[in-house]
Amino acid sequence: MDSNVIAVDMGGTKILAAVVNAEGDILGTAKIPTKADKGAAVVIDRIASCIQKAVDKSRVARASIQAVGIGAPGPLDPGTGIVLFAPNLGWTNVPLKTELENRVCLPTFVDNDVNVGTLGEHAFGAGKGMSTLVGIFVGTGIGGGIIMDGELFHGASQTAGEIGHIIVKAGGPRCGCGTRGCLEALASRTAITRQLQKAIVKKGKKSILPELTGGDLKLIRSGALAKALRSNDKLTMKVFKKATKYLGVGIASIVNFLNPEMIVLGGGVVEALDDSFLDDIAAVVADYSLPNTLSGVRIVKAQLGDDAGILGAAALARQRLAAVT
Protein backbone atom coordinates (compact mmCIF):
# COMPACT_ATOMS: atom_id res chain seq x y z
CA MET A 1 0.00 0.00 0.00
CA ASP A 2 1.30 3.49 -0.86
CA SER A 3 1.72 5.87 2.01
CA ASN A 4 0.28 9.29 1.30
CA VAL A 5 -0.55 12.31 3.42
CA ILE A 6 -2.69 15.35 2.92
CA ALA A 7 -1.00 18.71 3.18
CA VAL A 8 -2.90 21.95 3.73
CA ASP A 9 -1.58 25.49 3.39
CA MET A 10 -4.17 27.75 4.91
CA GLY A 11 -4.00 31.49 4.42
CA GLY A 12 -6.26 34.47 5.02
CA THR A 13 -7.44 34.48 1.42
CA LYS A 14 -7.01 30.94 0.08
CA ILE A 15 -6.87 27.32 1.17
CA LEU A 16 -4.53 25.03 -0.72
CA ALA A 17 -4.69 21.25 -0.22
CA ALA A 18 -2.56 18.52 -1.77
CA VAL A 19 -2.00 14.80 -1.63
CA VAL A 20 1.74 14.14 -1.22
CA ASN A 21 3.56 10.82 -1.34
CA ALA A 22 6.57 9.75 0.72
CA GLU A 23 9.01 11.13 -1.86
CA GLY A 24 7.45 14.58 -1.70
CA ASP A 25 5.68 14.28 -5.06
CA ILE A 26 2.46 16.26 -5.20
CA LEU A 27 -0.17 13.87 -6.61
CA GLY A 28 -3.16 16.20 -6.68
CA THR A 29 -4.04 19.69 -5.50
CA ALA A 30 -7.08 21.88 -4.95
CA LYS A 31 -7.38 25.57 -4.14
CA ILE A 32 -10.45 27.47 -2.90
CA PRO A 33 -11.05 30.87 -1.28
CA THR A 34 -10.90 30.87 2.56
CA LYS A 35 -13.96 33.11 3.06
CA ALA A 36 -12.75 33.96 6.55
CA ASP A 37 -15.64 36.40 7.03
CA LYS A 38 -18.06 33.46 7.26
CA GLY A 39 -16.57 32.31 10.56
CA ALA A 40 -14.35 29.49 11.77
CA ALA A 41 -16.89 26.63 11.38
CA VAL A 42 -17.47 27.45 7.72
CA VAL A 43 -13.75 27.84 7.06
CA ILE A 44 -13.04 24.42 8.58
CA ASP A 45 -15.87 22.92 6.47
CA ARG A 46 -14.17 24.49 3.47
CA ILE A 47 -10.78 22.99 4.42
CA ALA A 48 -12.45 19.54 4.57
CA SER A 49 -14.07 20.11 1.20
CA CYS A 50 -10.78 21.32 -0.34
CA ILE A 51 -9.08 18.19 1.02
CA GLN A 52 -11.74 16.01 -0.64
CA LYS A 53 -11.19 17.78 -3.95
CA ALA A 54 -7.45 17.20 -3.77
CA VAL A 55 -7.99 13.51 -2.97
CA ASP A 56 -10.41 13.17 -5.91
CA LYS A 57 -7.92 14.79 -8.27
CA SER A 58 -5.03 12.66 -7.06
CA ARG A 59 -6.95 9.43 -7.74
CA VAL A 60 -5.18 7.72 -4.83
CA ALA A 61 -7.11 5.28 -2.64
CA ARG A 62 -8.55 7.03 0.39
CA ALA A 63 -7.14 4.20 2.52
CA SER A 64 -3.60 5.12 1.44
CA ILE A 65 -3.89 8.45 3.25
CA GLN A 66 -2.49 8.34 6.75
CA ALA A 67 -2.66 11.85 8.15
CA VAL A 68 -3.29 15.54 7.54
CA GLY A 69 -0.66 18.23 8.10
CA ILE A 70 -1.71 21.86 8.10
CA GLY A 71 0.13 25.14 8.29
CA ALA A 72 -2.04 27.88 9.77
CA PRO A 73 -1.47 31.55 10.56
CA GLY A 74 -1.05 33.08 13.96
CA PRO A 75 0.32 31.92 17.26
CA LEU A 76 -1.04 28.44 17.90
CA ASP A 77 -0.44 25.48 20.15
CA PRO A 78 1.05 22.69 18.01
CA GLY A 79 0.26 20.15 20.71
CA THR A 80 -3.48 20.76 21.00
CA GLY A 81 -3.79 22.21 17.51
CA ILE A 82 -5.65 25.24 18.83
CA VAL A 83 -5.14 28.47 16.87
CA LEU A 84 -4.78 31.02 19.66
CA PHE A 85 -5.06 34.20 17.67
CA ALA A 86 -5.14 34.81 13.92
CA PRO A 87 -6.14 38.39 13.16
CA ASN A 88 -6.33 37.86 9.38
CA LEU A 89 -8.88 35.07 9.95
CA GLY A 90 -10.65 36.74 12.87
CA TRP A 91 -9.93 33.62 14.96
CA THR A 92 -9.37 33.35 18.71
CA ASN A 93 -8.84 29.95 20.35
CA VAL A 94 -10.17 27.86 17.46
CA PRO A 95 -9.60 24.08 17.99
CA LEU A 96 -8.56 23.52 14.38
CA LYS A 97 -7.03 20.07 14.92
CA THR A 98 -10.05 18.55 16.70
CA GLU A 99 -12.62 20.16 14.41
CA LEU A 100 -10.83 19.01 11.28
CA GLU A 101 -10.31 15.49 12.68
CA ASN A 102 -14.07 15.32 13.28
CA ARG A 103 -14.67 16.16 9.63
CA VAL A 104 -12.00 14.11 7.83
CA CYS A 105 -11.52 11.18 10.25
CA LEU A 106 -7.73 11.32 9.93
CA PRO A 107 -5.09 12.23 12.52
CA THR A 108 -4.43 15.93 11.94
CA PHE A 109 -1.35 17.91 12.91
CA VAL A 110 -1.21 21.69 12.99
CA ASP A 111 1.70 24.10 13.10
CA ASN A 112 2.43 27.72 12.43
CA ASP A 113 2.70 28.51 8.70
CA VAL A 114 6.26 29.85 8.94
CA ASN A 115 7.39 26.81 10.93
CA VAL A 116 5.79 24.62 8.30
CA GLY A 117 7.58 26.51 5.50
CA THR A 118 10.88 26.01 7.32
CA LEU A 119 10.11 22.31 7.72
CA GLY A 120 9.34 22.10 3.99
CA GLU A 121 12.74 23.53 3.08
CA HIS A 122 14.35 21.15 5.56
CA ALA A 123 12.55 18.04 4.34
CA PHE A 124 12.46 18.66 0.59
CA GLY A 125 14.25 21.91 -0.26
CA ALA A 126 17.48 23.78 0.44
CA GLY A 127 17.99 22.31 3.91
CA LYS A 128 17.84 18.58 3.23
CA GLY A 129 19.93 16.61 5.72
CA MET A 130 20.74 19.54 8.01
CA SER A 131 20.62 18.98 11.75
CA THR A 132 20.19 22.64 12.79
CA LEU A 133 18.64 25.16 10.46
CA VAL A 134 16.99 28.57 10.72
CA GLY A 135 14.45 29.60 8.09
CA ILE A 136 13.94 33.33 7.53
CA PHE A 137 11.02 34.44 5.36
CA VAL A 138 10.85 38.08 4.38
CA GLY A 139 7.49 39.28 3.12
CA THR A 140 4.89 41.66 4.59
CA GLY A 141 6.54 40.77 7.89
CA ILE A 142 9.59 38.68 8.72
CA GLY A 143 8.91 35.22 10.08
CA GLY A 144 11.22 32.41 10.98
CA GLY A 145 11.41 28.82 12.06
CA ILE A 146 14.06 26.81 13.87
CA ILE A 147 15.00 23.18 13.20
CA MET A 148 17.01 21.57 16.00
CA ASP A 149 18.25 18.02 15.71
CA GLY A 150 16.16 17.57 12.56
CA GLU A 151 12.85 18.65 14.07
CA LEU A 152 10.93 21.88 14.56
CA PHE A 153 11.87 23.59 17.80
CA HIS A 154 8.91 25.33 19.42
CA GLY A 155 10.30 26.81 22.62
CA ALA A 156 8.86 27.33 26.06
CA SER A 157 5.87 29.37 24.87
CA GLN A 158 5.53 27.62 21.50
CA THR A 159 6.67 30.84 19.84
CA ALA A 160 10.30 30.13 18.94
CA GLY A 161 11.62 31.49 15.66
CA GLU A 162 10.27 35.04 15.72
CA ILE A 163 13.39 36.37 14.09
CA GLY A 164 11.47 39.39 12.80
CA HIS A 165 11.42 40.62 16.38
CA ILE A 166 15.05 40.39 17.33
CA ILE A 167 16.04 43.99 17.97
CA VAL A 168 18.83 45.09 15.65
CA LYS A 169 18.61 48.82 16.19
CA ALA A 170 17.47 49.79 19.67
CA GLY A 171 15.62 53.10 19.41
CA GLY A 172 15.08 52.52 15.67
CA PRO A 173 11.80 52.77 13.74
CA ARG A 174 8.57 51.65 15.35
CA CYS A 175 7.51 48.08 14.65
CA GLY A 176 4.01 46.64 14.23
CA CYS A 177 4.59 44.76 17.50
CA GLY A 178 4.65 48.03 19.41
CA THR A 179 8.36 48.31 20.17
CA ARG A 180 11.17 49.82 18.14
CA GLY A 181 14.09 48.63 16.06
CA CYS A 182 12.96 45.07 15.34
CA LEU A 183 14.37 43.46 12.20
CA GLU A 184 10.84 43.47 10.75
CA ALA A 185 10.64 47.26 11.15
CA LEU A 186 13.81 47.66 9.08
CA ALA A 187 13.85 44.94 6.45
CA SER A 188 10.32 43.64 5.74
CA ARG A 189 8.36 44.58 2.63
CA THR A 190 6.23 46.80 4.88
CA ALA A 191 9.35 48.66 6.02
CA ILE A 192 10.69 48.88 2.48
CA THR A 193 7.44 50.17 0.96
CA ARG A 194 6.96 52.66 3.80
CA GLN A 195 10.36 54.14 3.04
CA LEU A 196 9.68 54.18 -0.70
CA GLN A 197 6.28 55.85 -0.23
CA LYS A 198 7.82 58.47 2.03
CA ALA A 199 10.65 59.18 -0.40
CA ILE A 200 8.35 59.43 -3.42
CA VAL A 201 5.34 61.21 -1.91
CA LYS A 202 6.88 63.42 0.75
CA LYS A 203 10.34 64.05 -0.65
CA GLY A 204 9.44 63.96 -4.34
CA LYS A 205 12.15 61.43 -5.19
CA LYS A 206 12.05 59.99 -8.70
CA SER A 207 11.20 56.32 -9.17
CA ILE A 208 9.66 53.95 -11.67
CA LEU A 209 7.31 52.64 -8.96
CA PRO A 210 4.36 55.06 -9.46
CA GLU A 211 4.28 53.89 -13.09
CA LEU A 212 4.51 50.19 -12.10
CA THR A 213 1.67 50.50 -9.60
CA GLY A 214 -0.62 52.66 -11.71
CA GLY A 215 0.02 55.55 -9.35
CA ASP A 216 -1.27 53.81 -6.24
CA LEU A 217 1.78 53.27 -4.06
CA LYS A 218 -0.29 51.23 -1.62
CA LEU A 219 -0.17 48.53 -4.26
CA ILE A 220 3.59 48.01 -4.05
CA ARG A 221 3.97 44.22 -3.88
CA SER A 222 7.03 42.02 -4.25
CA GLY A 223 6.45 41.76 -8.01
CA ALA A 224 6.60 45.54 -8.52
CA LEU A 225 9.67 45.75 -6.31
CA ALA A 226 11.40 43.02 -8.32
CA LYS A 227 10.60 44.87 -11.56
CA ALA A 228 11.93 48.15 -10.14
CA LEU A 229 15.14 46.39 -9.09
CA ARG A 230 15.52 44.78 -12.50
CA SER A 231 15.11 48.24 -14.06
CA ASN A 232 17.89 49.54 -11.80
CA ASP A 233 15.51 52.06 -10.25
CA LYS A 234 17.93 54.09 -8.13
CA LEU A 235 15.57 54.84 -5.26
CA THR A 236 14.41 51.23 -4.95
CA MET A 237 18.02 50.03 -5.10
CA LYS A 238 19.01 52.43 -2.33
CA VAL A 239 16.14 51.43 -0.04
CA PHE A 240 16.81 47.72 -0.64
CA LYS A 241 20.51 48.22 0.02
CA LYS A 242 19.69 49.57 3.47
CA ALA A 243 17.08 46.90 4.23
CA THR A 244 19.33 44.05 3.17
CA LYS A 245 22.11 45.48 5.33
CA TYR A 246 19.86 45.17 8.36
CA LEU A 247 18.89 41.68 7.24
CA GLY A 248 22.60 40.81 7.18
CA VAL A 249 23.04 42.26 10.67
CA GLY A 250 20.13 40.15 11.95
CA ILE A 251 21.54 37.03 10.31
CA ALA A 252 24.95 37.71 11.87
CA SER A 253 23.29 37.86 15.29
CA ILE A 254 21.87 34.39 14.65
CA VAL A 255 25.23 33.11 13.39
CA ASN A 256 26.96 34.40 16.53
CA PHE A 257 24.28 33.27 18.96
CA LEU A 258 22.86 29.99 17.66
CA ASN A 259 25.51 29.07 15.09
CA PRO A 260 23.21 26.82 13.03
CA GLU A 261 24.46 24.66 10.16
CA MET A 262 22.28 26.51 7.68
CA ILE A 263 20.23 29.65 7.28
CA VAL A 264 17.60 29.47 4.53
CA LEU A 265 16.32 32.79 3.18
CA GLY A 266 12.93 32.86 1.52
CA GLY A 267 9.76 34.90 1.02
CA GLY A 268 8.70 37.41 -1.63
CA VAL A 269 11.30 40.05 -0.82
CA VAL A 270 14.19 37.57 -1.00
CA GLU A 271 12.82 36.10 -4.24
CA ALA A 272 12.85 39.64 -5.69
CA LEU A 273 16.57 39.98 -5.02
CA ASP A 274 19.17 39.16 -7.61
CA ASP A 275 22.46 37.51 -6.73
CA SER A 276 24.32 40.77 -6.18
CA PHE A 277 22.00 41.60 -3.26
CA LEU A 278 22.51 38.13 -1.85
CA ASP A 279 26.27 38.68 -2.14
CA ASP A 280 25.82 41.98 -0.29
CA ILE A 281 23.91 40.22 2.49
CA ALA A 282 26.63 37.56 2.75
CA ALA A 283 29.28 40.29 2.97
CA VAL A 284 27.42 42.05 5.82
CA VAL A 285 27.01 38.73 7.64
CA ALA A 286 30.75 38.09 7.27
CA ASP A 287 31.52 41.60 8.58
CA TYR A 288 29.34 41.22 11.67
CA SER A 289 30.08 37.58 12.50
CA LEU A 290 32.77 36.72 15.01
CA PRO A 291 35.92 35.03 13.66
CA ASN A 292 35.43 31.24 13.42
CA THR A 293 31.63 31.41 13.71
CA LEU A 294 30.85 31.36 10.00
CA SER A 295 33.01 28.42 8.97
CA GLY A 296 30.32 25.78 9.51
CA VAL A 297 27.31 27.91 8.52
CA ARG A 298 25.78 27.90 5.03
CA ILE A 299 23.50 30.77 4.03
CA VAL A 300 21.32 29.81 1.07
CA LYS A 301 18.17 30.82 -0.79
CA ALA A 302 14.98 28.81 -0.26
CA GLN A 303 14.28 26.40 -3.12
CA LEU A 304 10.59 25.57 -2.87
CA GLY A 305 8.91 28.97 -3.32
CA ASP A 306 5.15 28.66 -2.85
CA ASP A 307 5.42 24.88 -2.48
CA ALA A 308 7.24 25.20 0.86
CA GLY A 309 3.92 25.45 2.71
CA ILE A 310 2.47 22.31 1.13
CA LEU A 311 5.62 20.21 1.29
CA GLY A 312 6.25 21.36 4.86
CA ALA A 313 2.71 20.38 5.86
CA ALA A 314 3.33 16.96 4.32
CA ALA A 315 6.58 16.60 6.30
CA LEU A 316 4.76 17.76 9.44
CA ALA A 317 2.09 15.09 8.99
CA ARG A 318 4.70 12.34 8.57
CA GLN A 319 6.98 13.44 11.43
CA ARG A 320 4.20 13.93 13.94
CA LEU A 321 2.43 10.73 12.94
CA ALA A 322 5.69 8.79 13.41
CA ALA A 323 6.09 10.38 16.85
CA VAL A 324 2.66 9.27 18.08
CA THR A 325 2.59 5.77 16.58
Next chain:
Amino acid sequence: MDSNVIAVDMGGTKILAAVVNAEGDILGTAKIPTKADKGAAVVIDRIASCIQKAVDKSRVARASIQAVGIGAPGPLDPGTGIVLFAPNLGWTNVPLKTELENRVCLPTFVDNDVNVGTLGEHAFGAGKGMSTLVGIFVGTGIGGGIIMDGELFHGASQTAGEIGHIIVKAGGPRCGCGTRGCLEALASRTAITRQLQKAIVKKGKKSILPELTGGDLKLIRSGALAKALRSNDKLTMKVFKKATKYLGVGIASIVNFLNPEMIVLGGGVVEALDDSFLDDIAAVVADYSLPNTLSGVRIVKAQLGDDAGILGAAALARQRLAAVT
Protein backbone atom coordinates in the same frame (compact mmCIF):
# COMPACT_ATOMS: atom_id res chain seq x y z
CA MET B 1 32.57 2.38 45.18
CA ASP B 2 31.96 6.13 45.24
CA SER B 3 31.89 7.86 41.90
CA ASN B 4 33.92 11.06 41.84
CA VAL B 5 35.20 13.34 39.11
CA ILE B 6 37.85 16.00 38.95
CA ALA B 7 36.74 19.47 37.91
CA VAL B 8 39.16 22.11 36.68
CA ASP B 9 38.47 25.80 36.18
CA MET B 10 41.38 27.19 34.23
CA GLY B 11 41.88 30.90 33.85
CA GLY B 12 44.61 33.23 32.66
CA THR B 13 45.86 33.86 36.21
CA LYS B 14 44.83 30.84 38.28
CA ILE B 15 44.06 27.16 38.03
CA LEU B 16 41.39 25.78 40.35
CA ALA B 17 40.88 22.02 40.70
CA ALA B 18 38.36 20.11 42.79
CA VAL B 19 37.15 16.60 43.49
CA VAL B 20 33.37 16.53 43.16
CA ASN B 21 30.99 13.67 44.00
CA ALA B 22 27.80 12.69 42.18
CA GLU B 23 25.68 15.02 44.33
CA GLY B 24 27.80 18.04 43.42
CA ASP B 25 29.57 18.19 46.80
CA ILE B 26 33.09 19.57 46.55
CA LEU B 27 35.31 17.15 48.52
CA GLY B 28 38.65 18.89 48.12
CA THR B 29 40.09 21.81 46.19
CA ALA B 30 43.44 23.27 45.22
CA LYS B 31 44.37 26.56 43.61
CA ILE B 32 47.68 27.59 42.04
CA PRO B 33 48.83 30.38 39.70
CA THR B 34 48.60 29.55 35.98
CA LYS B 35 52.00 31.04 35.03
CA ALA B 36 50.86 31.28 31.42
CA ASP B 37 54.12 33.00 30.46
CA LYS B 38 56.01 29.71 30.93
CA GLY B 39 54.27 28.13 27.94
CA ALA B 40 51.59 25.53 27.37
CA ALA B 41 53.60 22.44 28.43
CA VAL B 42 54.41 23.94 31.84
CA VAL B 43 50.82 25.12 32.32
CA ILE B 44 49.50 21.61 31.60
CA ASP B 45 52.07 20.17 34.05
CA ARG B 46 50.72 22.64 36.59
CA ILE B 47 47.12 21.57 35.94
CA ALA B 48 48.15 17.94 36.60
CA SER B 49 49.92 18.96 39.79
CA CYS B 50 46.93 21.05 40.93
CA ILE B 51 44.68 18.04 40.30
CA GLN B 52 46.95 15.85 42.46
CA LYS B 53 46.80 18.38 45.27
CA ALA B 54 42.99 18.45 45.15
CA VAL B 55 42.88 14.64 45.22
CA ASP B 56 45.25 14.55 48.20
CA LYS B 57 43.12 17.07 50.09
CA SER B 58 39.89 15.25 49.32
CA ARG B 59 41.24 11.97 50.76
CA VAL B 60 39.14 9.98 48.27
CA ALA B 61 40.57 6.83 46.73
CA ARG B 62 42.24 7.56 43.41
CA ALA B 63 40.31 4.62 41.94
CA SER B 64 37.01 6.37 42.72
CA ILE B 65 37.84 9.10 40.22
CA GLN B 66 36.36 8.45 36.82
CA ALA B 67 37.10 11.46 34.66
CA VAL B 68 38.35 15.03 34.42
CA GLY B 69 36.22 17.94 33.22
CA ILE B 70 37.89 21.24 32.41
CA GLY B 71 36.61 24.66 31.45
CA ALA B 72 39.21 26.58 29.46
CA PRO B 73 39.26 30.02 27.84
CA GLY B 74 39.03 30.80 24.18
CA PRO B 75 37.42 29.16 21.20
CA LEU B 76 38.14 25.45 21.39
CA ASP B 77 36.99 22.21 19.86
CA PRO B 78 35.10 20.29 22.53
CA GLY B 79 35.38 17.10 20.48
CA THR B 80 39.16 16.97 20.14
CA GLY B 81 39.79 19.11 23.22
CA ILE B 82 42.12 21.39 21.28
CA VAL B 83 42.21 25.01 22.46
CA LEU B 84 42.23 26.89 19.17
CA PHE B 85 43.10 30.34 20.38
CA ALA B 86 43.35 31.76 23.90
CA PRO B 87 44.98 35.19 23.86
CA ASN B 88 45.16 35.48 27.68
CA LEU B 89 47.19 32.25 27.77
CA GLY B 90 49.14 32.89 24.58
CA TRP B 91 47.86 29.55 23.25
CA THR B 92 47.20 28.56 19.65
CA ASN B 93 46.06 25.01 18.81
CA VAL B 94 47.06 23.42 22.12
CA PRO B 95 45.82 19.78 22.44
CA LEU B 96 44.79 20.23 26.07
CA LYS B 97 42.70 17.05 26.29
CA THR B 98 45.37 14.69 24.96
CA GLU B 99 48.20 16.31 26.87
CA LEU B 100 46.33 16.20 30.16
CA GLU B 101 45.18 12.61 29.57
CA ASN B 102 48.85 11.67 29.09
CA ARG B 103 49.64 13.18 32.47
CA VAL B 104 46.70 12.09 34.65
CA CYS B 105 45.67 8.82 32.94
CA LEU B 106 41.97 9.67 33.14
CA PRO B 107 39.47 10.42 30.37
CA THR B 108 39.47 14.21 30.07
CA PHE B 109 36.75 16.43 28.61
CA VAL B 110 37.26 20.05 27.68
CA ASP B 111 34.79 22.84 26.98
CA ASN B 112 34.72 26.61 26.81
CA ASP B 113 34.65 28.24 30.26
CA VAL B 114 31.38 30.09 29.65
CA ASN B 115 29.69 26.91 28.38
CA VAL B 116 30.96 25.12 31.46
CA GLY B 117 29.57 27.87 33.74
CA THR B 118 26.20 27.54 32.01
CA LEU B 119 26.31 23.78 32.47
CA GLY B 120 27.11 24.29 36.17
CA GLU B 121 24.02 26.45 36.67
CA HIS B 122 21.99 23.87 34.76
CA ALA B 123 23.25 20.86 36.69
CA PHE B 124 23.53 22.28 40.20
CA GLY B 125 22.32 25.90 40.25
CA ALA B 126 19.45 28.10 39.08
CA GLY B 127 18.62 25.98 36.05
CA LYS B 128 18.16 22.53 37.53
CA GLY B 129 15.71 20.42 35.53
CA MET B 130 15.36 22.86 32.61
CA SER B 131 15.31 21.46 29.09
CA THR B 132 16.34 24.66 27.27
CA LEU B 133 18.35 27.34 28.98
CA VAL B 134 20.52 30.27 27.98
CA GLY B 135 23.26 31.44 30.36
CA ILE B 136 24.40 35.06 30.05
CA PHE B 137 27.49 36.12 31.98
CA VAL B 138 28.28 39.82 32.11
CA GLY B 139 31.82 40.70 33.13
CA THR B 140 34.74 42.21 31.20
CA GLY B 141 32.90 40.88 28.16
CA ILE B 142 29.55 39.19 27.76
CA GLY B 143 29.61 35.45 27.25
CA GLY B 144 26.85 32.93 26.96
CA GLY B 145 26.04 29.26 26.74
CA ILE B 146 23.06 27.37 25.38
CA ILE B 147 21.54 24.21 26.85
CA MET B 148 19.22 22.36 24.44
CA ASP B 149 17.41 19.25 25.51
CA GLY B 150 19.44 19.16 28.72
CA GLU B 151 22.87 19.32 27.06
CA LEU B 152 25.30 21.97 25.89
CA PHE B 153 24.60 23.03 22.32
CA HIS B 154 27.77 23.83 20.40
CA GLY B 155 26.57 24.77 16.93
CA ALA B 156 28.03 24.23 13.50
CA SER B 157 31.34 25.96 14.24
CA GLN B 158 31.44 24.96 17.94
CA THR B 159 30.90 28.64 18.79
CA ALA B 160 27.22 28.78 19.75
CA GLY B 161 26.20 31.06 22.62
CA GLU B 162 28.13 34.22 21.77
CA ILE B 163 25.30 36.40 22.99
CA GLY B 164 27.71 39.26 23.61
CA HIS B 165 27.89 39.61 19.85
CA ILE B 166 24.27 39.79 18.89
CA ILE B 167 23.89 43.25 17.42
CA VAL B 168 21.35 45.30 19.37
CA LYS B 169 22.19 48.72 18.00
CA ALA B 170 23.41 48.67 14.42
CA GLY B 171 25.78 51.60 13.95
CA GLY B 172 26.29 51.81 17.72
CA PRO B 173 29.60 51.95 19.62
CA ARG B 174 32.57 49.96 18.37
CA CYS B 175 33.02 46.50 19.89
CA GLY B 176 36.23 44.66 20.70
CA CYS B 177 35.31 42.21 17.93
CA GLY B 178 35.75 44.92 15.32
CA THR B 179 32.12 45.62 14.45
CA ARG B 180 29.62 48.00 16.00
CA GLY B 181 26.60 47.82 18.26
CA CYS B 182 27.15 44.37 19.81
CA LEU B 183 25.55 43.79 23.20
CA GLU B 184 29.05 43.54 24.67
CA ALA B 185 29.89 47.05 23.42
CA LEU B 186 26.87 48.43 25.27
CA ALA B 187 26.43 46.43 28.46
CA SER B 188 29.70 44.75 29.52
CA ARG B 189 31.84 46.05 32.37
CA THR B 190 34.27 47.30 29.72
CA ALA B 191 31.48 49.33 28.12
CA ILE B 192 30.27 50.60 31.50
CA THR B 193 33.71 51.64 32.73
CA ARG B 194 34.54 53.29 29.41
CA GLN B 195 31.45 55.45 29.73
CA LEU B 196 32.19 56.25 33.36
CA GLN B 197 35.81 57.19 32.60
CA LYS B 198 34.68 59.42 29.76
CA ALA B 199 32.06 61.16 31.90
CA ILE B 200 34.43 61.71 34.83
CA VAL B 201 37.65 62.57 32.99
CA LYS B 202 36.43 64.30 29.85
CA LYS B 203 33.17 65.80 31.02
CA GLY B 204 34.11 66.43 34.65
CA LYS B 205 31.03 64.65 36.02
CA LYS B 206 30.98 64.06 39.76
CA SER B 207 31.20 60.52 41.09
CA ILE B 208 32.39 58.59 44.09
CA LEU B 209 34.43 56.31 41.81
CA PRO B 210 37.73 58.25 41.80
CA GLU B 211 37.69 57.97 45.60
CA LEU B 212 36.83 54.23 45.50
CA THR B 213 39.63 53.47 43.05
CA GLY B 214 42.28 55.69 44.66
CA GLY B 215 42.09 58.00 41.66
CA ASP B 216 43.01 55.37 39.07
CA LEU B 217 39.88 54.85 37.01
CA LYS B 218 41.55 52.00 35.14
CA LEU B 219 41.03 50.02 38.33
CA ILE B 220 37.24 50.08 38.18
CA ARG B 221 36.23 46.47 38.87
CA SER B 222 32.85 44.96 39.68
CA GLY B 223 33.46 45.48 43.42
CA ALA B 224 33.95 49.24 43.05
CA LEU B 225 30.91 49.45 40.78
CA ALA B 226 28.80 47.58 43.32
CA LYS B 227 29.95 49.97 46.05
CA ALA B 228 29.17 53.01 43.91
CA LEU B 229 25.68 51.62 43.23
CA ARG B 230 25.09 50.92 46.91
CA SER B 231 26.12 54.53 47.64
CA ASN B 232 23.55 55.74 45.09
CA ASP B 233 26.27 57.38 43.04
CA LYS B 234 24.18 59.23 40.45
CA LEU B 235 26.57 58.92 37.53
CA THR B 236 27.10 55.19 38.10
CA MET B 237 23.36 54.67 38.45
CA LYS B 238 22.74 56.49 35.17
CA VAL B 239 25.35 54.52 33.23
CA PHE B 240 24.08 51.22 34.66
CA LYS B 241 20.51 52.17 33.83
CA LYS B 242 21.48 52.52 30.18
CA ALA B 243 23.59 49.35 30.11
CA THR B 244 20.91 47.23 31.75
CA LYS B 245 18.38 48.58 29.26
CA TYR B 246 20.50 47.20 26.42
CA LEU B 247 20.89 43.96 28.34
CA GLY B 248 17.09 43.76 28.52
CA VAL B 249 16.84 44.42 24.79
CA GLY B 250 19.33 41.62 24.08
CA ILE B 251 17.46 39.24 26.37
CA ALA B 252 14.18 40.10 24.64
CA SER B 253 15.77 39.20 21.29
CA ILE B 254 16.61 35.77 22.75
CA VAL B 255 13.10 35.40 24.19
CA ASN B 256 11.57 36.20 20.81
CA PHE B 257 13.96 34.12 18.76
CA LEU B 258 14.85 31.03 20.79
CA ASN B 259 12.13 31.18 23.45
CA PRO B 260 14.06 29.11 26.02
CA GLU B 261 12.53 27.91 29.29
CA MET B 262 15.03 29.87 31.32
CA ILE B 263 17.59 32.64 31.03
CA VAL B 264 20.21 32.65 33.79
CA LEU B 265 22.04 35.94 34.38
CA GLY B 266 25.42 35.81 36.06
CA GLY B 267 28.89 37.35 36.13
CA GLY B 268 30.40 40.17 38.16
CA VAL B 269 28.27 42.98 36.71
CA VAL B 270 25.01 41.11 37.39
CA GLU B 271 26.18 40.23 40.90
CA ALA B 272 26.76 43.94 41.52
CA LEU B 273 23.13 44.76 40.71
CA ASP B 274 20.48 45.00 43.38
CA ASP B 275 16.95 43.76 42.84
CA SER B 276 15.65 47.07 41.51
CA PHE B 277 18.00 46.81 38.52
CA LEU B 278 16.91 43.23 37.92
CA ASP B 279 13.30 44.46 38.01
CA ASP B 280 14.25 47.13 35.47
CA ILE B 281 15.80 44.48 33.20
CA ALA B 282 12.67 42.33 33.51
CA ALA B 283 10.51 45.33 32.60
CA VAL B 284 12.58 46.06 29.47
CA VAL B 285 12.40 42.39 28.46
CA ALA B 286 8.61 42.49 28.89
CA ASP B 287 8.41 45.67 26.81
CA TYR B 288 10.44 44.25 23.93
CA SER B 289 9.08 40.69 23.94
CA LEU B 290 6.22 39.75 21.63
CA PRO B 291 2.88 38.95 23.28
CA ASN B 292 2.74 35.29 24.40
CA THR B 293 6.50 34.76 24.15
CA LEU B 294 7.35 35.43 27.78
CA SER B 295 4.74 33.21 29.43
CA GLY B 296 6.94 30.12 29.54
CA VAL B 297 10.28 31.87 30.08
CA ARG B 298 11.86 32.40 33.50
CA ILE B 299 14.61 35.00 33.87
CA VAL B 300 16.67 34.38 37.02
CA LYS B 301 19.97 35.24 38.66
CA ALA B 302 22.76 32.66 38.68
CA GLN B 303 23.12 30.89 42.01
CA LEU B 304 26.61 29.40 42.02
CA GLY B 305 28.83 32.48 41.73
CA ASP B 306 32.49 31.43 41.42
CA ASP B 307 31.57 27.75 41.92
CA ALA B 308 29.77 27.62 38.55
CA GLY B 309 33.04 26.87 36.75
CA ILE B 310 33.98 23.96 39.03
CA LEU B 311 30.51 22.44 39.28
CA GLY B 312 30.00 22.85 35.54
CA ALA B 313 33.31 21.09 34.86
CA ALA B 314 32.14 18.26 37.12
CA ALA B 315 28.84 18.02 35.22
CA LEU B 316 30.77 18.11 31.92
CA ALA B 317 32.96 15.19 33.01
CA ARG B 318 29.93 13.10 34.01
CA GLN B 319 27.81 13.90 30.92
CA ARG B 320 30.58 13.34 28.41
CA LEU B 321 31.80 10.18 30.15
CA ALA B 322 28.25 8.79 30.07
CA ALA B 323 28.05 9.61 26.36
CA VAL B 324 31.22 7.70 25.45
CA THR B 325 30.73 4.65 27.71
